[in-house]
Amino acid sequence: MSHPASDFRNLIIHTSRLTLRPPDQRDLSFMTALFAKPELVAHRPDPTPDSRVVTKARLAREISHWRKFGFGRWAAEADGELIGFGGVTQSEHYDALNLSYHLDPAFWRRGYAVELARAAVSYGTVHLRRSRIVGLVRPVNGASRRVLEKCGFVQEGMVELHGAPTMLFSLRTDVLGR
Template sequence: MIDHHQVPVAETRRADRLLLRLPKADDLPFLTELFAKPELVAHRPVPRPDSPEECAARLARDRAHWKDHGFGRWAVIANGNLIGFGGVTVSKEFDGLNLSYHLDPQSWGNGYATELVRESVSFAFKDLGARRIIGLVRSANPASRKVLEKSGFSFEREVMLHGAPTNLYSLTP
């Protein structure tokens, strides 16, 4: 994989219906509301909403990843509204870039997750020169599994993540 520090990356990117941009500090109220939704945290080992402090730490990590690596999870805009966050980040635990996304349940069922995943995959392979992307999904989350499979990811193995069995999917160029 290439040295990500050398990659000049645009701070915004367009997909068909989505605008992807760097997360901003003023995204925190939306993020806090997003991670308080039961549908969003239902697939976690302990399905409780994140506290405002946990959300602030999540946003700080996303912003720091951009600063450290020149890319990361985008804020996802559809029809002029922030609907979630997603993209690829450097995985500390597994080989490859980690694809992740969290979209507002009100936006589910419109194909936005698939569009975001496909744009993230294109970006990772074409712009970053990635050799492997992984997606981690809980067995209890068939919708996310379906998005990964539609985007070309294959089940690789089960891993333990945050103390719970998780399916690791992968994709290579």
């Protein structure tokens, strides 16, 4: 189930501390600075920070996903300030939604990732009526693994993603009785 492409711009979610909205071109400068931070890309197989060209293509893919499916990763704001991106997307490799989140390191360890992830899980299960959501985490990224665990995800196994071992976590709502 997806929303008509014409109304996705109005899909704004409010949590206790976050405003989650579809990304748009005004986010390019922030996204470029975010994905240029070494600590944000440290867990990639190639931890080279993204260039503006690479980030521009990333933002175009995010917006394209929203146009195609009517949902996707949100731009996350706290107190009116953009702090990162996250949400669920249609997985290309799994029969599931894929949860991901990327927050500015200045906002790590404040519970924002868990808050964003819980909102995304709720949206995916309640509004999109999906029974499975996956999260992919590098073994060395303990903080991201803990976010998934706090949201009820369990590790299914190991997969290879972009040439590196990656932990596959999932949340099955059919097991939760939804």
